[in-house]
Structure formats: structure tokens, C-alpha cells
Amino acid sequence: MSTAPTNFFVRSLVATTLLCAAATAVRGASPVMAAAGRSDTSEDMELLLSDQVIVTTATKTAGRVSDSPAALTVITEDQIRASGARTLTALLRSAPGVDVMDVNSSQSNVSIRGFNDQFSNKLLVMVDGRSIYQDFYGAVFWQQEPLLLSRIKQIEIVRGPGSTLYGANAFSGVINIITKTPQEIAAGTKTFLTAERGGENGSAIESYAGGKSGAWSYSVGGGYNSSDGYGSEEKTRVPDAHSTHILMADAQRALPGGVLRLSVNTNDSKSDFSSIFLVPDGDWRSRNYTASYDQDHARNPLQIRAFVNTLDLSDPAGLNIQSRIVDFDAQQQHVVSNRNQLVYGLDYRTSEIKAFLTANQNKSRSTWSVFGQDEARLGAKTTLFAGMRLDHDSAYGETVSPHVSLVHHLDAAQTIRVSYGSAFRAPTLLDNYFNFSVPIIPDVLTLQLGGNLHVRPEKIHSYEIGYRREMKDAYVGVNAFYNQISDLMYALPTTYAPSPPFPPNTPLTFMSENIGGARAMGVELESAFPVARGLRGQFNYSYQDVKDDKDGPISFSPAHKANLALETVGGSRVSFRTDLHYVGKSIFRDLYHNDVRYDIHAYLRADLKIAYQFGPAAHPWRAFTSATNLLGDGHREFPQAPSPLSSGAQSAAAQRVIWLGVESR
Template identity: 25%
Template sequence: MKPALQDRSRLSLAVLALLLGAGLSLQARAQSGAGVKALAELSLEDLMRVEVVSAGREAERLADVAAPVFVITRDDIARTGVRSLPEILRLAPGVDVARLSAGRWAVGVRGDTGRFSNKLQVLVDGRSIYSPLFSGVLWETHQVPLGEIERIEIIRGPAGAVWGANAVNGVINIITRPADGGGRAARLEAVDDGSLRLDLRAGQRLDDDAGGWRAHAQVERQGASEALEGGEAHDATRAATAGLRLERRIDARTRLDLQAQIEQSRVEDTRLRQIVRPPYREAVPTHQDYDRATLSGTLEHRLHGGSSLKLTGLLMADQGSEAGFVQMRSRTADLELEQSWRPEGAGHQLTWGGGLRHHRDHNESLGDGSFTPAQREMNDWRLFAQDRWTSENGRLVAVGGLRVDHTFFGGTRTQPSLALSWRPTDENLTLWSSVSRAVRVPSRGESDANVAVAVIPPGQAGNPLPVRVLASHVSGLVVESVHALQLGARRRWDEQLALDAVLFRHDYDPLSFNPVGLGTPELSMLPQPHLDAALRRVPGRARITGLELSLDWHPLPSLRQQFSGAWSRGEEFPAAAGDSTRLRELLPSRLLSWRTSIDLTPYLGLDVWVRHTAARGSASTGTRVDARTVLDLSTRWAVSRDVTLSLRAWNLGAAKAVEIHPDLGYSRAVISSPGVGLRAEMIF
């Protein structure tokens, strides 16, 4: 079947299934069932009262937070029918999500979107999952089953005073469901490209009602994508994960929370290897294997006088390889102590603490470079403090924070912040502003890796031999820094309309490196005579300004409309003349999302989601990606009390195209095509 006919058949199947679901739901009225969760239960007042913990480590109402926070609920995940964690992040303003391959994603907040984005701190239950290898997140190696997520809290803008180094452009905190029982459940999902996923969950309350346990397991297979140049891309994915959570109330003042998880993934890919003979680079099929085991725990104890202590610990072991290119393994231990105190009658809530982190790794490059040294042991420490002051009438809130991080490659760095929020006579209006500073410290890869990124053929620029260009630490290391100013307003009108608006300005100085030429070449005889030259780079400066809006409208109890939009502009100010990246072209100037959720019947819900991403450039290939507007449709049908069926069609209404080009060193861009998926959920 031709691709065009395949796309039309997929679309026809999706529309037919949606109409069939609407007709079958009429029969479901006569069945005994809980139905889908009514939109009326999600009132705007309830949403504004949702307590978030990511902005200041302590629970506070969303309506009162002096930061651009967006919350994605468990109901949002279920209704949209998304297949992966990065997809649901598109609901939040300012979050740029692009599909790199079947299992790989590029996620950025206010810019810096790529597979190796390094200015975004990602947390699971407050625990950082970034990789010290490049200070970012490999999304394909982290499996958080969507059914296990309670909510996702997204903070745009710097949060270094709270979450430390690398929380430069934002923080994503994935909060999993508590161990509150929940019985047994299974979820099976099938997609028209051959992808399959099976998710099993079980839980139970303890007999004395002093806690409970919850376990989950998931296996999945993602089918290969279509390559830009035609044919099937070498990017199929297999992954599996299992986890256990145990919560126990030891006494009236003490609670223990333990979590254990194992993860395994295998991702097919194609690497672009630099060679010193014609054609001077070659596409090599490869695969990435990654295994991880994590054990974490939290012990909380409430003291007298409004004070509490929290001790958290983490042990993690992981190992991975990319066939023919790199092998890596690491061990991590982390311990943190935090105290919170609210003096009676003082209007202050004080939070302070500190932590230690030990990381040991061993990395060996098998292809285009080397790690020197191959093994490192790194010890980091941190201290943090925050004071949240509330006036007597509760209308004015000031939050001041300071964090000191000592890292192996970045030394000792301070990250301060100050935020003010004010509610005038109108209780439904909050005005706020903040100033902050955050840093990104160099990573292990930046410091110790010596990687070939290109080969210049002989005869160019007068060189008699091939010149292998190496990206290495010889240019020095830089601790990136951002100063940010944000102004925001949050307004609610009755129970029907809520608006959140943010103006921001980020000044980066210094910002990474700009290439300005090559260093002195050195002769190398193996594998054949060639010259090695290090890439000369200098720190740069940049500025990003923008506006972010989110609108939540409930015109009817059975109808909800959500809009999010982000408009931004990037400017770069190189420290020296050279071939610098044009930030304005790399950063999409618009990210728009419009979602409509409808309860067609008490048993049938429909989601219509339109997304628009403006054009973007590519730092690695210089290729432009055109603007893209797509439509997703999702229906969720409660067949009975224990069975729910979901059908989703995505990427409708747009030509098949690349969402983002791969990072330097990866040769195959894949296209995003329309797709259809069916999901069945059963509770036992």
C-alpha cells in the first residue's frame, strides 16, 4: 500500500472508530459502571487549590505560587491518551517537545531543545534523574509508566536556589502515585505500526491502615519509523521496567516511604562515524543498551512546635553501551537532610538543609575518541535555605532562597532567588515577580571526552592530509550562568475561566562555547597518516525574552477548553568573531496548543488537541524544519465499572515531516506520520 493511501486509511479508521464508540456508549448507559471522570469534578477552584511542592520544596496552593508553574494531572494523561511521558509535556506553555526517533525525544523549556539538552532539571518524586555524563536526561532510558503518575509539576525559568545546578531553564517534577492500594489493574496498548505495551499494577492497604504497598511492571516495543530519505529507519525500541513502593506510618509523627525500580532498554540507531579515508564519514548501524537499578527512601518526622525533619537517600547502579562506540557504568549514592520550621505567629516558614552525593563511573570510548581518565570518583555537596514570609492579612508573600553547590567540575557556586506575590482586594487575582540566578556546571563528557566531530578532506584550506576535528576539554571549561527576571499574573473568574500570564527575560553570560576555528594540528600515523586538530571555542552570551499564556475555560460542566501559548525571541552576542550559532533561528518563535475535552455521555469522553510549532533550524546540520500544525483525537469509553477502552489518532492533518533533526553524530532523521492506537484498561 502506498504511503498516501496508508495515511488516508489510518485517518478513516480513526474517525470510524470514534463514531462507533459514540454509538456504543448509548448502550453503556444501561450498564452499571463508574464512567469516565466527569469534567465537572475538575472545577477551576479545585485546580487553583492543588498543592504543588516543586516551587519551594513545601506544599503551597497553585494560586499562590510566585513562579510560572503548570500542573498536568492524572486525568489529563488519561484523556489525551498519550503514549509516552514527553508527549504529555506539550500541554505546558514554553515546553518544546520534538520526536527524534521511535524512542528518543528532545525536550527543552524556553529553548535548548535537543537530545543532549543540558539546562533542564528533571525529577522523579524530587529525585534528580539527570546524567552526570552530559548534565541532561536520556528520556529513552527512563521508564515511568503513565498509569503510575499522579501529576507532573513544571516550573519554567531558573530554579537553582531550590533544585541546584543545572536547573537553568526549568524543572520538571514527575510525582508518582502513593502506595494507597488500588487493587490490581492491567493496561494493554497496540499501535498500527506494530508497537505494543503491557502495563500491570497491583497494590494493597496494610491491615492496620498504617500504610500500603504498590507494585508495577511494564514491557513495551516501539516499531521502527520511516526515514527521511525513504525506507525504514533503524530505530526500533524495546524497554522493560518494574518497581515497588512501600509506605508505612511508623507512629503518629513518623512516616517511611521506600521505592525500588529496575529499568532496561534497547534502542536501535544509526551513528555517523568520522573516518580519515574517503568518503570521510560513514553511517554505522548501532544499538544502545541501558540497565539501571534504583533504591530510594524518605523518612519524615514531625517535631513539636511546627517543625519537621526529612531524610532522603538514594542508591543507584547503571550500565550501558552503544555498540562499537562507548561503554559506561556508574554507581551513585546520595543523602540529604532537610528541616522545615514555622515559628508560631511570626509569619515565616523556614526551610534549610544540605546533602552529599558520591558518583563513581567508568567510561570507555570504542570509536571516535576517548575518555581521559576512563574512571573518576566525584564527591559533591550542597547547602540550601529558604524563608517564606506571609503578611498578617495573607495578601503579600515574599520568598527568598539561597543555595550553595560544590561540584567536581564547577567548584563552589551560589544561586540566589527572590520572589514576591501580592493579592489585592480581589481574592481571585495574584500578581507576582521574581529575580534569580542559576548555573550549569560542566559535565564529565565536557571535561574528559575527546571526540571526533568532523573530518576535513585533504586539499581544503591548504591541508595536504585529512584533518580530524576533535571536540575536547583543551579549550577550557565554562560554568554557564543565567540571570532571569519574571513578571506574572494569575486570575480566575468565578468557576468558568482562569488565566495565567508570564513575561520573562533570561540573560546568559557566559553561555557554552562558540567555535572560532581550529588549534594547531598534530600529525598522527594511525590508522593512516592524518592531522588531529582541536576545535577552538570561546564562551558566548545570549538573551531570550518571551511571553507565556495558559487559559482554562469551563463554559459547561461537560466541556473544558485549555489553551497554552509561548512566544519567544533569542539573541546571541558572540564574545569573538566566528561561526556562531544563530539562536534566533534555532528557537521556535511560537508554541501553541488548544485542547477541547468533552463528556459526550457519562461513559464517553472525547479529546480534541491541536498543536502548532513554528519553524526551527538545526545547529548540527543547518537544515530548516518548517512550521507544523497537527491534530490529535482521543476517545475514552467506560464499557463497565472495570473495563475502559481508549482510541487515539495523532499527527492528523499535517504532511509527514521531520520534527527536529538529530544531534551531531547521528545521521538519520525520521519523519512523524499519522498513527492510530488502541488501549484497553482492566481492573480486577
């Protein structure tokens, strides 16, 4: 390792030591412990830790956050309910290390530890363990995903490489959105939400309910939301209006050996997708069908899942896309002894596309993989996680992804972790099979976009150190990381038109190429703490320094980000939550125009929700008002920059949006 990352980790270790000392001082002065008139014994802390949220994403087995071999943040159902967020991406803004960028009202992108983009492609997103990453584009279409916000049980955000367990595209992190099961819904109450918004006219409604019939539990739900878009407030009239219909149905049956679950989710949207290819009034049809079996009570449980994801886009101009993903995976946990546990499995995945981007030809690719991870107790306080995965793809061949992490409990309340992991991002189907012509000057100059079957996967090697301390009604954690990235993929010009008569460096062809590497280093601090009786706070801060191998900045990678939230807790009829999000300045490097740079200015965003609860305590209702971007500063998170394929504004300035609504849970 070079001197720079070595010095970085020396500084990080010093910072960790100082944080430990600060946390110890906070713990010693705890008014809760003093009021109780007793010492903070290890037995007390073990009881406290037993109340932690149970997570599964970092290891594919159930465990506590403090035992995780990776940097992990959880957004709970209570936090989702308390927030004023009406979209998934708005929720994710509050997490440390997460970059969220709204291009406009209809298109958002999310990344972890930098490298965000118009189509963010280095983050694996799952719903109940099912990937929703679009293999053909290398992105997640958040607004077109059939998911009800009110049905989410918790969101687990793993920062750092995840390919050992999840394969391709778990590059810089994994987000797993966990929904309530039909059994949990049937045992609870109906949920209903309706709201009207101003600032960008529109409305939203969500509702779901469940029941039982013999050995089956079932649930059904639906939702609708619409918006005129941020662009409706601008003179340039950036097209970003949308309307979305969501329908969901699933069923669950308890079997002697486990649980069978079947689900169908649909999303039909009409959306102005303001991207590289302007798609006004595009009809989006997203479908997924899932069948899973889980031996939830076996000593060595087996999990099997098969799913089909389809996405169809039809456009009045004929820019049509048909995509289908079929996936089968199986895994088993095996308890070797009381000190050793294995999890291993296999996966097979096929991806198909037929689109105007491939000259309306059918193109497909398949991948199979095997993985294993060992969790070994080296002593009463130390656990070693070591795993490896082999992926074989029909286009780019084999890729191996190792991971090792040592988790040591200094005592019952304090944990320190050191980790190394490797991951990769696979070429998209468009990287391989792009075949699209754009007439620049009819019958004179045509721009050709072509695929490349020889492009290699992007790879990352990550080194991390983390510390976490649990306290009564509070916690504090810090993570430091150094990432080395190689074989970055971009679509670059490969041939140019003659000059004269054409201007110098006028491209004729573009093709996906591996153009070099990058490095990223940073520190993430997160905490939660009581502020006063009935009032709780959360704070996190992230610093990241992301540069290419020529020491140039990487697009959409702000160095500084901070989030502060205050929310009421307890049974008060009046509740509120306010969130402040600070995002530092960054740049957008336009590789298609001689590396032109566009500044993205720093901004401060404020969100607020105030609610009043009424009705019976067993089945309460709440009337609420909420606001996103309360300051209404009109900041842009994506620049007004021309693309090589279309001209004019691509983004819209963020608008203040006020909601009025009622909800029950």
C-alpha cells in the same frame, strides 16, 4: 538593564493590564454566577481557591498554584488519563513555554523557554523529587527512564530558574513527576492498560497493583512497549526501533514520627539510539534505588532521602557506558511564626563514569550544597520569598544562586507576582573528561575530542512578572520574562589540520569552551475554561525571542507555540480529548561546519483519544482508540544534518500512530 528589556517589560505590563480588564469582563458575565442568583463574594472565591491542586515543587512546601513564587503549570492525573499520550514527552507538549523535540521514535528532548538540542541540558527533571538528570551527558534519556505513565499522580512544571532550591541544572526550569504512593495504590484499585499500535508496528502494556501487610503498604508494577520506529517507514531506514521492559516495586511504612518509603525501579531496553554516536541495538539498563523518610505530620517536618541511579549501555561495536550517581539530601521546614516560615537543607552528590568517551577510564566528581529560603507574610495579601544556595563542586568550585519573589493577592481571585532568580548549568563529566579519537582517514587524519577542567558553569539571571486569575471552573494566567545568559558551553574546534594538503578549516581537536552569552525574552499565556455542559477547554500560547550576544538565533528555539485542547468532563460513558499543537519555525546552527544553518519548518500536530466506559462504576473498564500526529504530515523536528562524527540522517519524519486498547483504573 538595557533599553530593549525595559521596553519589553513596559509592553508586558500593558498587556497584563489589558488581560486583567478582559478577565474582569469574563468574570462579570459568568453565566454560572448569574444562574446562582448571587454575587461573587471573596468568601465564594476563597472556597473556590481551596479546591486548587496542591503543589510543592516551586517552594518545597505544600501550597496552591495561585500562591506560587514562580510560573507553574500542573498536568493532573485526570488529564493524563484523558489524553492519548503514550509517552511523557507527548504529555509535556501541552504545557506553555515547554519545547518538545522528537528526533525520532526512540529519542526525544525537552527544554523550557528555548535552547532545546540533541541532548537538551538546561532542564532539571525529577521523579518524586529525585533527579534523573544524567550528569555525564547533561541530558535526560526519556525513553530509558523506568516510569509507568499510568502511575503518575501529577506533573508539576516550574518555568524559570530553580537552582536556589535544586542546585545545578535547574537552569531554565524544573519538571517534577509525582507518582502515587504505595499507600494510595493499596487503597485504590488495580490498574491495567494494553494497546496495539499501527503506523509503526508495536505494542504497549502497563499494570500495577498494591496491598497492605501489617504496618506496611506495598505496590508492584511492570510495563512493556515496543516500536519498529518512524524510520521503518522511510527509504533511508533511519534506525530508531526500540523495545523496553519496566519493573517497579516499592513499600511504605507508617512510623510514629513519619513515613519510611523504599523503592526499586528498573528499565531494560534494546534501542537504536540515533544520535551523534549511532548506537544500533544498544542494550540499556537503567536502575534506581531510593530510601526516604518524611515527617509528614510534624510542625517542623524533616525530610531525608538517599538514592542511587545507574545507567549501563553496551553496544555491539564496543561503545559502552557505565554511569552511577549517588545522592543524599535532607531538608527541614521551620515555622518561625504565623507570618514566617523557613525551609533549609543540604545535599551531597557524587557522579562517576567509565565509557568509551573517556578512553574507558573511571572519572568522578562530587558536589555538596546548602540552601535556605524564607517565606515571609508582609501583610494579609502579600508574601515575600527570598532564598540562596551555595554549591561547591570538586571541578569548578563555588556557585551562589539567589532568588527573590514578591506575590501579591489583588483580591481572593487575582494574584500578581514579580521575581528575580539566578541559576546555573554545571559542566558535564564529558565536558571535563572527554577523551575519544575518531579516525577520519586511517593512519593519516584523526579527530580528537578532549575535556576541559577549566570550563565554567553556564549562568542565567531571570526577571519575571506574572498574573493569574481564578474563576468558577476556569482560570487565566500570563507571565513575561527576560533572561540574560552567560558562559554558554559548546564543544568547539581548537586546532586544525594543515592546508594544504587538507581542506581549509579541517578540525583536528574539539574541546568544551565557554563561548559567550545570550538573552531570551517572552510572554506565556495559559487558560482553562468551560465550553459547554460536560465539555472543557484549555488554551495556551508562548512567544519567545532567543538570541545570542551577536544577535543570532539559538538552535531549536521557535518563536511561537500554541496548544488547544478540548475534553469531556463528568460521568459520561463516552469520552474524548483532542489536542492541537502548533510549533513555529526554528533553525539548527551546525557549529561544527562553519555555522551552517538548517531550517526546521513550522508544523501542526493533532492528537485524539476516544474511549467508551463499561463495567461496574466502582471498577470501570474503558475501550479506547487514540492517535498521535493524526494529520500524518511527516514533519521533522530535528533536521537531516550530518554530525562531525558520523554521516547520514540523524532524524526520522514523524508518523501517524493509531492505538487500540483497553484500560482499567
